Amino acid sequence: EAGVAQSPRYKIIEKRQSVAFWCNPISGHATLYWYQQILGQGPKLLIQFQNNGVVDDSQLPKDRFSAERLKGVDSTLKIQPAKLEDSAVYLCASSFDRDSEQFFGPGTRLTVL
Amino acid sequence: QKEVEQNSGPLSVPEGAIASLNCTYSDRGSQSFFWYRQYSGKSPELIMSIYSNGDKEDGRFTAQLNKASQYVSLLIRDSQPSDSATYLCAVRKGYTGFQKLVFGTGTRLLVSP
Numbered sequence: 001e002a003g004v005a006q007s008p009r010y011k012i013i014e015k016r017q018s019v020a021f022w023c024n025p026i027s028g029h030a031t032l033y034w035y036q037q038i039l040g041q042g043p044k045l046l047i048q049f050q051n052n053g054v055v056d057d058s059q060l061p062k063d064r065f066s067a068e069r070l071k072g073v074d075s076t077l078k079i080q081p082a083k084l085e086d087s088a089v090y091l092c093a094s095s096f097d098r099d100s101e102q103f104f105g106p107g108t109r110l111t112v113l
Numbered sequence: 114q115k116e117v118e119q120n121s122g123p124l125s126v127p128e129g130a131i132a133s134l135n136c137t138y139s140d141r142g143s144q145s146f147f148w149y150r151q152y153s154g155k156s157p158e159l160i161m162s163i164y165s166n167g168d169k170e171d172g173r174f175t176a177q178l179n180k181a182s183q184y185v186s187l188l189i190r191d192s193q194p195s196d197s198a199t200y201l202c203a204v205r206k207g208y209t210g211f212q213k214l215v216f217g218t219g220t221r222l223l224v225s226p
Contacts, residue, residue, distance in 0.1 A: 040121070042201050042216030043157065056213055091156055099209060104156035 002026065004105030006092050012111045018080035021108045025073070025094030031055075033102060034067055034077050035091040043091055049075060050098060082112045114139050117204050119217035127225055132189040134220050136202030139183070145205035145212075146178055148187045151219065152198045161187060192224045 005024040013019050025032050030051050035043035046065065048056040052072040060067070064083070069075040079086055089109050093102040118137045126132045134148075145164055149157035163169045163176040163185065175188040185204075189196055199219040205212050 040218065042117070042203075042218050043214075044216070045213050048213060055211065098212060101159055101162075102214065104158070107156050 004092055004094050004103055006090075006105040006108055008108055009106065010109050010111075012113065013082055014113050015084055016081040018078065019082055019110060020076050020078045021090050021092075021110075023075045023077070023092030023105060025075075025092070026103055029094035029096055029103075030072075031095045031098050031100075031102075032069055032075050033093040033095075034075070035093065035104075037089045037091055037107070039088070046077070048098075055098065079110075082110075084112050086110060087112045115217075116140060116206075116215045117202055117217035119200075119202050119220045121218055122221040123223045124220055125223045125225065126192050128192060128194060130192050130224075132192045132196065132222055132224070134187040134189075134200050134202075134222065136185045136187075136217055137183055138185070138202075138204045138215075140204065140206050141180075141183060143204045143206050146176070146185045147203040147205070147214070148174075148176060148185075149201040149203060149216075150198045151201055157201055189222075192222075194224050194226050197222055197224045 032049045034046045037043045046060045047067045049069040067077045089107040091107045092105040095102045148161040150160050151157045161176040163178045169176045173190045177186045199221045201219045202217040203214045
């Protein structure tokens with residue numbers, strides 16, 4: 001069974017630029033999560049989708065972050081404009097349903113200069 | 114007070130010893146508790162889950178839960194250098210269908226040969 005796929009794996013941008021990350025969850029998984037993990041900290045949930053609907057985006061900085069999962073499968077997370085403090089690893093995870101084990105993708109390491 | 118607290122470490126143990134990792138949580142209503150292992154530069158991987166008071170054993174790993182004290186621990190017996198990683202404690206909060214994982218900052222474990 002293929003795992004959660006993410007791209008790109010690494011991205012370096014300058015502040016005020018925009019960036020987008022892509023995630024393809026495990027086939028059949030209805031729930032998709034985006035986490036932000038700053039160096040030395042645990043992952044922090046940014047947004048959770050159930051199929052193509054948003055379940056929880058309470059910790060998503062909506063003035064600069066946006067995410068979508070239009071067809072209920074893959075998802076994109078966008079940052080526009082980026083700030084220095086956005087430097088982090090962005091992890092995508094998926095689960096069969098909202099109460100099942102979450103499987104994480106390899107992450108995208110973002111560096112904002 | 115942080116929702117999930119862990120000592121950041123590093124916790125250093127010699128090969129073959131027992132490593133004891135601890136975690137406390139603030140939400141007394143939490144019902145599900147997880148330990149993830151994260152190797153440097155990699156994504157978190159679930160190694161143990163525990164839902165009721167007491168001990169749960171899986172191979173060299175034992176998770177312990179004490180809801181009255183709001184305390185979760187992970188014991189690793191016969192520690193190996195390959196166990197060197199950051200161990201993240203996670204607590205699931207919310208209610209069925211609308212739950213999210215809250216992670217601690219992780220404890221870095223170093224097992225020396």
